[in-house]
Amino acid sequence: MFTKYLQDVFRVPLVIQLTDDKKFLWKNLSLEECKRLARENAKDIIACGFDVSKTFIFTDFGYLGGAFYENAVKVQNHVSSNKVKAIFGLDGEDSIGKTSFPALQDPYFRMTRDVAPRLRYRKPSLIESTFFPALQGENGKMSASDPNSAIYVTDSAKVIKNKINKYAFSGGQDSLEKHTKYGANLEEYAAGRMLTGEVKQRLAEVLTEIVERHRLARANVTEEMVDAFMKVRPLPNMFD
Structure with missing residues (x-):
């Protein structure tokens, strides 16, 4: 992108x-x-x-x-x-x-x-x-060997929601009382006005929209289109 x-x-x-x-x-x-x-x-x-x-x-x-x-x-x-x-x-x-x-x-x-x-x-x-760091936090990294470390463009809405709810590191406090009192590190979330569940729900919505848009676009990509992009040919001169 x-x-x-x-x-x-x-x-x-x-x-x-x-x-x-x-x-x-x-x-x-x-x-x-x-x-x-x-x-x-x-x-x-x-x-x-x-x-x-x-x-x-x-x-x-x-x-x-x-x-x-x-x-x-x-x-x-x-x-x-x-x-x-x-x-x-x-x-x-x-x-x-x-x-x-x-x-x-x-x-x-x-x-x-x-x-x-x-x-x-x-x-x-x-x-x-x-x-980007892994879903589990900045100390980890995304890896193909761990499918739960990242969101993939092939993931369904259900899988995205499950990964975020189960594996995504939020940075929030470990109790409602502490989170409301101390907050976390993200704007409204940091101020304690949003809870972990709300942040994760919003993230799931945003990522699901991106992945669904990509899925629909990819479904329209034909083998002929791939051949056209891979055809050896002159490209426009960027220095003209």
């Missing part, structure tokens, strides 16, 4: 990379399943309302070399390496696929800023962001 906002405001072309190769290297999934999941991810992205005339979505397996790259990643996934563990925090049993993949990530974007002017390209910019 934030990226779509940037595209709308600055009216710029957008390139979105789907790292299906990372799924293959990090998850216990077949290559074919990783490629299928990437297209499903693309549908969720398209459902956010991006302009197809200004947006190119590509997958690493589909764009970085086709069948040759798929075979290379399969080989990488079965060769271990110790040499870069000090750089990336990997151990000697991690595959060399994990050591090569970080070359596409943040430290190398920073290096690219230094190299780009030498190649007569403009410096790319980075936007640093902080991930």
Whole structure:
């Protein structure tokens, strides 16, 4: 949603990379399943309302070399390496696929800023962001291994309500008397004028509306639309 906002405001072309190769290297999934999941991810992205005339979505397996790259990643996934563990925090049993993949990530974007002017390209910019904490509070993090740590766009209204009521950390006091007296950390809630149940009910309503809107938009995304976003073609020149 934030990226779509940037595209709308600055009216710029957008390139979105789907790292299906990372799924293959990090998850216990077949290559074919990783490629299928990437297209499903693309549908969720398209459902956010991006302009197809200004947006190119590509997958690493589909764009970085086709069948040759798929075979290379399969080989990488079965060769271990110790040499870069000090750089990336990997151990000697991690595959060399994990050591090569970080070359596409943040430290190398920073290096690219230094190299780009030498190649007569403009410096790319980075936007640093902080991930939302887990439902259980700021000391945890959202994780796919714990489905109760986050609200997903595939969650039903019932599931959203249950997760929030059962797992969401509110920051409120542990009794009505204490909460009314001391309050919490959120405006009306902090003043003790709203109770935990009311805050969670409002949160469930807001998230259910967002998820339902996304579900309806995604239901209208066809395979042909995915192909259109992934078609290799010129994009508008943002510097004209």
